[in-house]
Amino acid sequence: MIDLTGQVALVTGAARGIGRAVAETLAEAGAAVVVSDVARQVDGVTYGLATDDDLTATVAAIEAAGGRAVAVHADVRRDADLDRAVRTAVDEFGRLDHVVANAGIASWPESTWQATSEQWETMIDVVLTGTWRTVRAAVPAILAGGRGGSIVFMGSTAAVKPLPTIGHYAAAKSGLVGLLKSLALELAGDSVRVNMVHPGGTGTEMTQNPAAEHWQATAKGVDGALALPMPIHRMETVDVAHAVRWLCSDEARYLTGTEMVLDAGATLR
Numbered sequence: 001m002i003d004l005t006g007q008v009a010l011v012t013g014a015a016r017g018i019g020r021a022v023a024e025t026l027a028e029a030g031a032a033v034v035v036s037d038v039a040r041q042v043d044g045v046t047y048g049l050a051t052d053d054d055l056t057a058t059v060a061a062i063e064a065a066g067g068r069a070v071a072v073h074a075d076v077r078r079d080a081d082l083d084r085a086v087r088t089a090v091d092e093f094g095r096l097d098h099v100v101a102n103a104g105i106a107s108w109p110e111s112t113w114q115a116t117s118e119q120w121e122t123m124i125d126v127v128l129t130g131t132w133r134t135v136r137a138a139v140p141a142i143l144a145g146g147r148g149g150s151i152v153f154m155g156s157t158a159a160v161k162p163l164p165t166i167g168h169y170a171a172a173k174s175g176l177v178g179l180l181k182s183l184a185l186e187l188a189g190d191s192v193r194v195n196m197v198h199p200g201g202t203g204t205e206m207t208q209n210p211a212a213e214h215w216q217a218t219a220k221g222v223d224g225a226l227a228l229p230m231p232i233h234r235m236e237t238v239d240v241a242h243a244v245r246w247l248c249s250d251e252a253r254y255l256t257g258t259e260m261v262l263d264a265g266a267t268l269r
């Protein structure tokens with residue numbers, strides 16, 4: 001059984017979806033969790049992002065199950081927010097051991113080359129630069145603990161297999177692979193591991209909203225590319241959370257710099 005008792009995790013984008021499942025799963029294993037999310041609309045995103053109520057509900061669910069959690073409003077585009085999230089981990093729970101850089105957005109241009117500058121820049125800012133900012137804020141606190149730790153990036157099968165029209169999303173997620181490898185090498189001597197999960201289609205509000213459904217129904221080749229060889233339509237958030245929990249655990253203590261493709265076989269064909 002994975003036991004994270006006495007450890008502290010920060011999860012971004014944790015008010016709902018995969019991030020919420022990760023926060024709940026880490027807390028179930030005994031970790032105290034800083035649940036952070038922008039919990040506001042981001043300009044240019046055409047589906048609703050998480051709300052204050054979602055953020056509160058995540059903490060309430062963890063506490064109802066006997067876990068420890070605290071909510072922090074943090075936009076991964078803002079260094080000051082991330083510094084506050086890290087300070088909260090140290091002030092409330094005494095340390096920081098794990099960071100799950102999960103916050104993300106989606107948008108669906110007509111084609112990759114027709115993406116607007118706003119779609120491109122917001123995607124890179126949230127997904128790629130936001131992950132780097134999260135790491136920059138968190139690493140000093142992990143190192144100060146002096147007992148190693150782990151960082152998990154939320155990738156996507158879009159970084160593994162081409163999907164039509166969302167090259168901006170694929171570029172941001174693929175950029176994380178390079179970031180992952182440099183960081184893993186730099187932090188290995190301090191026993192801080194850096195790994196990445198590439199989920200395939202998972203049932204969340206990012207994939208189940210009118211704009212996403214329109215894209216799936218109309219963009220040429222999407223249907224086939226997203227089809228899962230295993231007999232399910234979509235994975236559940238908890239499936240991704242279990243992989244993240246394992247990556248944070250001692251069972252993965254020498255695993256670093258790796259990409260785990262978790263997609264019910266979608267990238268096999």
Ligand SMILES: NC(=O)c1ccc[n+]([C@@H]2O[C@H](COP(=O)([O-])OP(=O)(O)OC[C@H]3O[C@@H](n4cnc5c(N)ncnc54)[C@H](O)[C@@H]3O)[C@@H](O)[C@H]2O)c1
Pocket residue numbers: 012013014015016017018019036037038039040042049050051074075076077102103104105126130154155156157198199200201202203204205206207
């Ligand atoms: N659902 C899928 O099929 C799927 C597949 C592959 C990868 N992913 C990735 O998983 C992660 C979680 O996505 P999800 O499917 O749970 O979607 P989701 O929309 O339910 O969750 C994303 C969360 O990130 C938050 N967020 C957005 N912008 C933010 C910002 N600037 N700062 C802080 N928080 C912000 C949102 O409020 C939301 O709570 C994303 O990185 C996404 O790219 C999802």
